[in-house]
Amino acid sequence: MATHxxxxxxxxHAKHLRVxxxxxxxxxxxxxxxxxxxxxxxxVAGYAEGEDSAVSWLGSHACDVLILDLQLRQGNGLGVxxxxxxxxPSPRVLKIVYSNHVSANIRKLASQFGATYFFDKEYAQMLGxxxxxxxxxxxxxx
Numbered sequence: 001m002a003t004h005x006x007x008x009x010x011x012x013h014a015k016h017l018r019v020x021x022x023x024x025x026x027x028x029x030x031x032x033x034x035x036x037x038x039x040x041x042x043x044v045a046g047y048a049e050g051e052d053s054a055v056s057w058l059g060s061h062a063c064d065v066l067i068l069d070l071q072l073r074q075g076n077g078l079g080v081x082x083x084x085x086x087x088x089p090s091p092r093v094l095k096i097v098y099s100n101h102v103s104a105n106i107r108k109l110a111s112q113f114g115a116t117y118f119f120d121k122e123y124a125q126m127l128g129x130x131x132x133x134x135x136x137x138x139x140x141x142x
Contacts, residue, residue, distance in 0.1 A: 016043035020057065022068035022080055024049040032067065051075020055083040063093060069121070070099040070106065078106075081113035 023029040036044050045063050048054035050072050070077035097110045098119040107118050
């Protein structure tokens with residue numbers, strides 16, 4: 001069953017960058033969300049566990065930053081990026097991909113589908129999601 005979550009937001013959060021996360025593993029997802037919530041200026045707008053639920057959410061909600069894993073239980077992150085390219089004519093969404101699959105071909109495909117950054121999952125965890133998120137807040141997208 002596809003799952004997505006979107007916490008209520010109000011006008012007080014309008015000034016924050018809205019982050020949407022696509023990650024199917026609850027342990028990893030919770031760790032990423034906890035790290036993101038510690039960053040001033042970021043709001044976790046929601047998450048999805050699979051491609052279909054991510055595309056559905058992104059088709060009806062706005063976000064400033066999309067963080068996604070490529071390997072999902074249902075579908076994959078490349079499918080999300082490809083769908084987003086047709087859903088959103090605005091290239092202003094910062095798209096951050098992290099994956100254990102970091103071959104040159106996968107990186108090239110992700111870039112072709114609009115990924116702004118691509119991180120090896122182990123490196124991203126070592127670097128820290130907070131550091132990656134802080135880069136995004138610090139002007140990593142226009």
